[in-house]
Amino acid sequence: MRRGILGIDEGSTGTRAAIVGEDGACGPSFYAPIDVVHRGPTHVEQDPMQLLHKTIEVARQALAWAGDSGVEIVALSLCTQRATAILWDRLTGQPLAPAVVWQDSRYAEELARLAADWDPILWARTGRPVGTRSPFLWAARRLESLDLPASRIGFGSVDTWLVWNLTGRATHAISATNAVAFGGYLLTEHRWDTSWFDAVGFPAELAPPLADDDADYGRTDAGLLGIEVPIAAVMGDQHASLIALGALTPGEAMCVHGTGTFVGALAGPRPPTGIGAIDGVLCLVGWRAGGHSQFSLEAYTSTTGSALRWLTEDMRIFASAAEISALAAGQPRGDESWFIPNLAGLRTPVQAPEARGHLIGLSLGTTRESLARTVIDGIAHAVSDTVEAVGSTVGRPLAHLRVGGGLAASDALLASQADFTGVPIERVTDSATASLRGGAYLAGTRLGLWDSPAQVVGDQKPGDVFEPRLSPADRHDLRQRWRDVLTASLPPTPV
Incomplete structure (x- = not known):
């Protein structure tokens, strides 16, 4: 250097x-x-x-x-x-x-x-x-x-x-x-x-x-x-x-887990058609250099890292985001309790700024470990909604997703994200510095x-890859259950 x-x-x-x-x-x-x-x-x-x-x-x-x-x-x-x-x-x-x-x-x-x-x-x-x-x-x-x-x-x-x-x-x-x-x-x-x-x-x-x-x-x-x-x-x-x-050619996609989680895909030198079909999927300038713009699609989940910060620093239920991830990793996935991380409203798949977070399905049998699993899976489901929305708008399924940001350090989160999207997730080397680099x-x-x-x-080294483990049928059923729970959590639409 x-x-x-x-x-x-x-x-x-x-x-x-x-x-x-x-x-x-x-x-x-x-x-x-x-x-x-x-x-x-x-x-x-x-x-x-x-x-x-x-x-x-x-x-x-x-x-x-x-x-x-x-x-x-x-x-x-x-x-x-x-x-x-x-x-x-x-x-x-x-x-x-x-x-x-x-x-x-x-x-x-x-x-x-x-x-x-x-x-x-x-x-x-x-x-x-x-x-x-x-x-x-x-x-x-x-x-x-x-x-x-x-x-x-x-x-x-x-x-x-x-x-x-x-x-x-x-x-x-x-x-x-x-x-x-x-x-x-x-x-x-x-x-x-x-x-x-x-x-x-x-x-x-x-x-x-x-x-x-x-x-x-x-x-x-x-x-x-x-x-x-x-x-x-x-x-x-x-x-x-x-x-x-590495989202440098049209259709390539990335995901950055930070305060919120952003999913983006490069669209090319012209804005794509179909913008506005799905709430929250925006067309942006991917970057502008030398007087020319490359356009991108983007959607985000506003409270992912900030949801973990709220649970640790404000509510003090857990000591750190790392502890939540570690506890979740050792806990099998369930479908009895759900975490809806809409702590600052919802944007995708529907825009609902008045939406609020929910933690439901708890019982006397709920443990800190199972609660951690619920939190991680809730965030992964919400992020998967944005991945699906961007893929639909760009006009092709996303075949590979490279991931960065501080929260990408969570193996449990990336494994769930791969399971729920059916897309291999690659955590890039030095993922926390992706934006800086x-x-x-x-x-x-x-x-x-x-x-x-x-x-x-x-020239950068390849990262860890998390492959989907759920069968297509199991994925479909679990994602449909999530959509039902998410829909039920939203405030009624004004008449």
Whole structure:
């Protein structure tokens, strides 16, 4: 590892940094948790200053390792959680409100009133419906109470905020893959839909300027990190995972288990037909480089890793996610108790933001081991719903799924996921750093470290493969039982 890229992955619950070398592998990974604040059942917030400070903290640790190891840092790459919105004062550099996280659904009812008219328009233009959150609507509401001129107000996603700070307040931009998650991004035109801004009352002049994922984002401020290097790639985290997990040709798919679990498949240089047929399956820019976009399909289960965090840190039923996985691994699967992980609503296979989590079928015979098995299988069922939805929309069954993210360390979860989908699951080597490495691979390709992302991805070692063990008949019966339980758990549809 003679030259390296400082890769930063700012996720929903923590920030990670590591040096990605010329062989495509990571040095030691440095991690710091990020607080998530729930001021109400629909409110999910974070402190923008903590996001910045934790990012600088782990970046400095990675750079110290590089210095001790004799690695020359040639660039920085950044991938971030998407659709988390931040407003700040450009003069003071201070946030004007807590960041509203992508899981926040405080405006779901108001947005639902817009959906009848706007869903058909937005599906065609932006690859997604109105949905249950809108950073632009949130910003419009916050701006109503601010007494500042527009020139003082900065607005954007987490990547916008971090790049603005890391470049010494020189660069204000949003990458294509983060913009598409904000909504209001015209897929085939690479520009904002100002008519959507008008619908939610957002002033178009405050929208962050759009940039390719491998654009020139300026150079890092040496006063913050101790180095001055180009920021050579900025991406949404799941899009970076598409690259690192090898979803580089149409139909190839990946799955990232983090705070939520995202399933994505590459669609190619044109948006596919059939978008909107299944709730929650979105068409996105997979990545945009050199002025050209590759499009992808994506669906997600919003509470998987966060469900385990809730069980361990908030409810304190288990000591850790690792303990849940270990207990589940030694317990046979049953169909008497069920865990429905809709702790932040449901998006796929049907959109139901008002849905809530359920733990049913318990008895005096329920043990911690059987409860752990129920939790793991409930998450695996929910993720399998998104795998099936993406496969149906892309127009072909997914024959192989490469998996990354922190929760992918659970053998029990991946074994159940293989059983329920009938698809072999490959856990990539160093799966926890998939997003970080994907951003670095795009940056390194731009700088000439590699000829293409496919080259460096192909050089990585194969991972562990979990083969389906259920017969097709048993799988069908179990999945039908899950669908019945899920349907029964949903609130009644308003008349």
